[in-house]
Amino acid sequence: MQHSLISVAPVETRIGLRQSAGDGATILEMNPRKAFLFYAVLGCVVLPFGSMLAPVALAQNNLSRKNIPEAPLPAAIVHARKAFLLNGQTTAQDLTKNGNILAFDTLYADVKSWGRYELVASPKDADIVIELQYRPYSAGSRSYGVYNPSSNTVQTRSVTVAGADFALVIYEATSKEQLWSVSDACGFARLVKNQQKEVIKSIGRLVEGLKTRTAP
Secondary structure, eight states, rough: OOOOOOOOOOETTSOEEEOOTOOOOGGSSOOOHHHHHHHHHHHHHHHHHHHHHHHHHHHHHSGGGGGOOOOOOOOHSOOOOOOEEEEEESSOOOOTTTTHHHHHHHHHHHHHOSSSSOOOOOOOGGGGEEEEEEEEEEEEEEEEEEEEETTOOOOOOOOEEEEEEEEEEEEEETTTTTEEEEEEEEEEOOSSHHHHHHHHHHHHHHHHHHHHHHHH
């Protein structure tokens, strides 16, 4: 049986590529002039998008607290020497018995041991007034099942999910103008003694934050 030989002539592609049957054309095989035009058009399309995406990528990399400097406190707070502590607004005491009283006692002890401000007995003798606000809130209720082995049944119970924010609000003593405020979410615990620990830690975080911002 004889096999016939078939010759295939080179073909011209639409973009000036010369390729043999069965071979894949590459950019390097282009007509030099048309290859130059191809790269020029590609650069005009790709480079603008690259320049637009670069700032976005940089901004994404900077989304970290350590990359954001702290804003300065008002001069009245930084240069104040005398402070009056005020046990201020509260709407309820859902988390602990006398929760805001414990928080205020903790605030007084922490600020006094800090020693930056002289604590005075009247706002008229102070440079600033530091008010402690207690802001309880409820996040609804949550249901759960409790198995009763004696009756072989599951009883459904619900518990109120509650929390609270403590806030320090600082005023200029003479003008009563509000200068600055910060809040902290107090943790939640079922036992009273554990909840009291959460209150103490929350106030400690507030005072530590104020120390950091007023440091020279």
